Amino acid sequence: xxxxxxxxxxxxxxxxxxxxxxxxxxxxxxxxxxxxxxxxxxxxxxxxxxxxxxxxxxxxxxxxxxxxxxxxxxxxxxxxxxxxxxxxxxxxxxxxxxxxxxxxxxxxxxxxxxxxxxxxxxxxxxxxxxxxxxxxxxxxxxxxxxxxxxxxxxxxxxxxxxxxxxxxxxxxxxxxxxxxx
Amino acid sequence: xxxxxxxxxxxxxxxxxxxxxxxxxxxxxxxxxxxxxxxxxxxxxxxxxxxxxxxxxxxxxxxxxxxxxxxxxxxxxxxxxxxxxxxxxxxxxxxxxxxxxxxxxxxxxxxxxxxxxxxxxxxxxxxxxxxxxxxxxxxxxxxxxxxxxxxxxxxxxxxxxxxxxxxxxxxxxxxxxxxxxxxxxxxxxxxxxxxxxxxxxxxxxxxxxxxxxxxxxxxxxxxxxxxxxxxxxxxxxxxxxxxxxxxxxxxxxxxxxxxxxxxxxxxxxxxxxxxxxxxxxxxxxxxxxxxxxxxxxxxxxxxxxxxxxxxxxxxxxxxxxxxxxxxxxxxxxxxxxxxxxxxxxxx
Numbered sequence: 472x473x474x475x476x477x478x479x480x481x482x483x484x485x486x487x488x489x490x491x492x493x494x495x496x497x498x499x500x501x502x503x504x505x506x507x508x509x510x511x512x513x514x515x516x517x518x519x520x521x522x523x524x525x526x527x528x529x530x531x532x533x534x535x536x537x538x539x540x541x542x543x544x545x546x547x548x549x550x551x552x553x554x555x556x557x558x559x560x561x562x563x564x565x566x567x568x569x570x571x572x573x574x575x576x577x578x579x580x581x582x583x584x585x586x587x588x589x590x591x592x593x594x595x596x597x598x599x600x601x602x603x604x605x606x607x608x609x610x611x612x613x614x615x616x617x618x619x620x621x622x623x624x625x626x627x628x629x630x631x632x633x634x635x636x637x638x639x640x641x642x643x644x645x646x647x648x649x650x651x652x
Numbered sequence: 653x654x655x656x657x658x659x660x661x662x663x664x665x666x667x668x669x670x671x672x673x674x675x676x677x678x679x680x681x682x683x684x685x686x687x688x689x690x691x692x693x694x695x696x697x698x699x700x701x702x703x704x705x706x707x708x709x710x711x712x713x714x715x716x717x718x719x720x721x722x723x724x725x726x727x728x729x730x731x732x733x734x735x736x737x738x739x740x741x742x743x744x745x746x747x748x749x750x751x752x753x754x755x756x757x758x759x760x761x762x763x764x765x766x767x768x769x770x771x772x773x774x775x776x777x778x779x780x781x782x783x784x785x786x787x788x789x790x791x792x793x794x795x796x797x798x799x800x801x802x803x804x805x806x807x808x809x810x811x812x813x814x815x816x817x818x819x820x821x822x823x824x825x826x827x828x829x830x831x832x833x834x835x836x837x838x839x840x841x842x843x844x845x846x847x848x849x850x851x852x853x854x855x856x857x858x859x860x861x862x863x864x865x866x867x868x869x870x871x872x873x874x875x876x877x878x879x880x881x882x883x884x885x886x887x888x889x890x891x892x893x894x895x896x897x898x899x900x901x902x903x904x905x906x907x908x909x910x911x912x913x914x915x916x917x918x919x920x921x922x923x924x925x926x927x928x929x930x931x932x933x934x935x936x937x938x939x940x941x942x943x944x945x946x947x948x949x950x951x952x953x954x955x956x957x958x959x960x961x962x963x964x965x966x967x968x969x970x971x972x973x974x975x976x977x978x979x980x981x982x983x984x985x986x987x988x989x990x991x992x993x994x995x996x997x998x999x
Binding site: 525580583 | 721748754755760
């Protein structure tokens with residue numbers, strides 16, 4: 472059972488207990504089994520979804536569609552910014568230009584997310600890693616594509632590739648070890 | 653008022669607390685700096701008193717994390733980094749962020765999961781001696797090693813819990829403080845810093861740069877020798893949201909050289925009677941980590957220790973009259989290092 476299904480089963484159980492309490496006592500009351508504390512089960516619910524402007528970095532997404540990973544570069548200082556940003560932090564007057572990042576890197580560190588946030592609870596355990604791209608001295612944080620995490624090693628060669636994230640069905644980037652993993 | 657919120661129902665916590673405590677009419681505001689919220693609230697109040705704007709200030713840290721179910725709390729804390737680039741696409745969690753540091757540190761310095769568990773064993777031991785700790789039960793390395801992975805290589809016993817909690821301190825001017833108490837504790841210095849929102853933009857993953865900067869700033873302001881800090885303080889509370897975080901804190905604060913923090917726990921040098929007792933209140937790990945209250949509870953603990961009022965078995969020997977609180981927000985996104993002292997700061 473996915474963590475999402477487990478969580479939803481847990482919530483359903485709580486809803487059933489609250490429905491019983493309302494019918495029996497007239498209130499949405501629960502007793503916390505650990506502490507014995509009387510709890511009011513909120514009768515209001517808020518769903519939150521943000522609508523985020525990405526207008527200043529739209530080129531990043533246009534290039535991702537062509538399989539390329541872009542960063543921005545400060546024209547005056549030469550500093551490369553990834554994730555890309557449209558303004559140069561060291562020189563507010565400087566303009567940035569878009570550059571394509573090399574795809575070759577090495578794995579610096581990684582973790583396996585076993586206990587997931589609610590909005591990721593429909594996925595099986597996933598690996599998040601950080602790869603360094605030595606040619607530009609930039610780090611990329613992304614999911615690592617690997618079936619056997621015991622094969623992951625600090626310093627191993629990796630490539631950054633574009634993948635379609637399912638089931639949501641949108642393009643993003645991932646870290647892929649060069650050797651079978 | 654230090655309160656991170658999100659997972660709890662009340663939005664205007666300061667006015668709710670004022671009304672409940674009979675303080676309606678007094679000025680109040682909410683301060684937020686992720687897990688360093690409590691220390692940020694103390695800094696706001698300390699600055700107001702030190703500048704003469706206020707004669708007295710009440711700092712309350714409070715968090716009610718159990719108002720939301722665990723997966724929702726995991727979601728809220730996971731969003732405490734760079735939301736769009738690191739959460740939206742890659743679903744990092746708070747244990748996950750620190751696990752990235754743990755993997756790096758362990759690979760670089762040959763540290764084992766058992767070493768991390770030693771931190772949990774110590775902090776649960778002191779939790780058992782602190783009646784206000786969330787976890788009162790001692791654990792063994794074996795139990796810790798058997799616990800399930802939350803974010804590999806971090807296991808359940810490497811992680812601080814989800815906690816409801818509150819703590820409060822009163823800060824007052826010298827003139828007023830001497831009327832209230834004959835044993836005031838001074839804030840000698842506060843060092844503050846931030847780290848990048850994106851973890852990918854960090855230079856290294858074996859320590860928190862924000863913590864190193866905040867520590868150096870605090871030591872400079874308190875006129876302490878950063879090369880010999882353990883000889884100038886008696887006790888420290890460090891931000892052990894995860895076991896790896898305590899080991900990195902030893903190094904970031906200068907208790908040990910880079911890569912050698914693990915030796916302190918292996919040699920039990922951070923127990924009472926060791927080189928520098930750390931988290932002898934149980935730390936975040938066993939005392940609990942009610943986000944907005946944690947930094948304030950560190951101030952309460954430093955006060956208790958310096959005044960010799962800690963429970964038997966966990967009271968340190970006070971020679972220098974000085975304690976240190978290290979409070980990190982997020983994963984080195986914020987850091988506050990606060991030096992508490994029995995003596996009035998010089999100059």
